[in-house]
Amino acid sequence: MQSPSSVPRAEALVDLAAVRHNVAVLREAAPAAQLMAVVKADGYGHGAVEVARAALAGGASWLGVCTLEEAAHLRAAGITAPLLSWLHLPDDDFTDAVAAGVDLSVPSRAHLAAVTAAASRAGRPARVHLKADTGMSRGGAQPAAWPGLLDDAEKAAADGRVEVVAVWSHLANADTPDHPSLDAQAARLTAAWEAARERGFAPIRHLANAAATLTRPDLHFDLVRPGIAVYGLDPLGRPVGETALRPAMTLRARVALVKRVPAGEGVSYGHEWTAPRDTTLALVPLGYADGVPRRLSGRMRVLLGGALRPVVGRVSMDQVVVDCEDGTGVREGDTAVFFGPGANGEPTAQDWADELGTIHYEIVTGVHLRRVTRTHIGAAE
Numbered sequence: 001m002q003s004p005s006s007v008p009r010a011e012a013l014v015d016l017a018a019v020r021h022n023v024a025v026l027r028e029a030a031p032a033a034q035l036m037a038v039v040k041a042d043g044y045g046h047g048a049v050e051v052a053r054a055a056l057a058g059g060a061s062w063l064g065v066c067t068l069e070e071a072a073h074l075r076a077a078g079i080t081a082p083l084l085s086w087l088h089l090p091d092d093d094f095t096d097a098v099a100a101g102v103d104l105s106v107p108s109r110a111h112l113a114a115v116t117a118a119a120s121r122a123g124r125p126a127r128v129h130l131k132a133d134t135g136m137s138r139g140g141a142q143p144a145a146w147p148g149l150l151d152d153a154e155k156a157a158a159d160g161r162v163e164v165v166a167v168w169s170h171l172a173n174a175d176t177p178d179h180p181s182l183d184a185q186a187a188r189l190t191a192a193w194e195a196a197r198e199r200g201f202a203p204i205r206h207l208a209n210a211a212a213t214l215t216r217p218d219l220h221f222d223l224v225r226p227g228i229a230v231y232g233l234d235p236l237g238r239p240v241g242e243t244a245l246r247p248a249m250t251l252r253a254r255v256a257l258v259k260r261v262p263a264g265e266g267v268s269y270g271h272e273w274t275a276p277r278d279t280t281l282a283l284v285p286l287g288y289a290d291g292v293p294r295r296l297s298g299r300m301r302v303l304l305g306g307a308l309r310p311v312v313g314r315v316s317m318d319q320v321v322v323d324c325e326d327g328t329g330v331r332e333g334d335t336a337v338f339f340g341p342g343a344n345g346e347p348t349a350q351d352w353a354d355e356l357g358t359i360h361y362e363i364v365t366g367v368h369l370r371r372v373t374r375t376h377i378g379a380a381e
């Protein structure tokens with residue numbers, strides 16, 4: 001009888017040494033700018049607190065998140081680094097964020113009013129980054145709304161209730177570095193920044209995500225905001241090995257059952273695959289409820305027992321079946337790697353994204369961490 005193992009059934013292994021390495025690569029790409037590591041969406045599924053600490057150790061001096069909850073989570077973990085939060089409702093309560101020294105993006109007069117009221121309650125000025133819509137038509141103030149926003153900012157600053165830290169925006173086409181919209185967005189940002197300077201503010205200016213950090217040094221301005229590359233995934237989708245980035249996440253699970261089945265037996269729901277010969281099948285308990293897209297049925301392989309082997313039949317909610325042919329080198333309890341850095345021949349998140357017609361961002365943020373155990377390795381001392 002086997003003794004019980006403490007190795008998890010299913011695991012997202014996150015290498016924090018890779019995060020530090022990637023941040024150092026980004027620092028080298030943007031030596032003159034400050035670096036904000038974007039850790040929204042729980043660090044793109046990698047763990048916001050752990051990644052934030054690793055990124056700061058690797059040379060980041062700012063952190064970026066989407067929501068007030070994400071910002072509060074980092075502050076509650078004792079992370080005191082400059083931190084920007086950028087997507088809010090105008091009726092959010094900003095009091096705790098201002099009190100915790102969280103910088104807030106402001107895209108409208110209504111948001112500014114809410115932040116200013118929170119500053120009064122918190123008893124300290126709110127640090128704001130005025131967001132210009134420079135051509136993405138998502139967040140930010142349109143050029144026509146900019147003077148009004150500056151009027152209100154001037155009044156709030158005169159009262160000592162806001163400090164205008166930055167004027168900023170976000171790129172729509174940074175993954176196409178020579179797209180003409182990048183220059184157009186940069187010009188509009190600079191116009192918005194100059195208008196703020198004419199009102200007596202001295203804000204910094206920031207625009208670049210990971211793609212622009214790596215490919216458009218002319219758009220780095222004072223600070224860059226890489227996200228995906230912090231996690232080792234190339235924003236331009238170049239194959240692993242063509243860049244210095246190291247993917248940080250490995251998704252793996254352990255074989256629950258190995259058995260021989262005779263030729264002609266159907267496998268999994270719908271019998272979409274039938275054994276063409278007597279074969280050995282391995283059952284691996286990771287399915288679409290864990291973040292393995294069902295659309296990868298019949299279109300994916302795992303690294304198991306030293307070889308890439310096909311997942312056969314449909315991906316189920318909880319499990320997949322792997323065809324191991326004669327079964328050499330495959331035992332119950334072995335680890336099947338679903339995706340990882342690619343260094344040992346395993347598939348990558350990029351491979352999954354290519355197969356699915358999506359981007360690797362969606363793959364790593366799609367691991368379901370209520371079922372998959374996330375483990376961090378490589379933390380700095």
Ligand SMILES: *Cc1c(COP(=O)(O)O)cnc(C)c1O
Pocket residue numbers: 038040086170208209210211225226227228229235
């Ligand atoms: C997500 C995000 C980033 C980071 O984008 P990547 O493509 O992952 O580098 C930067 N800025 C803003 C405003 C974002 O929402």
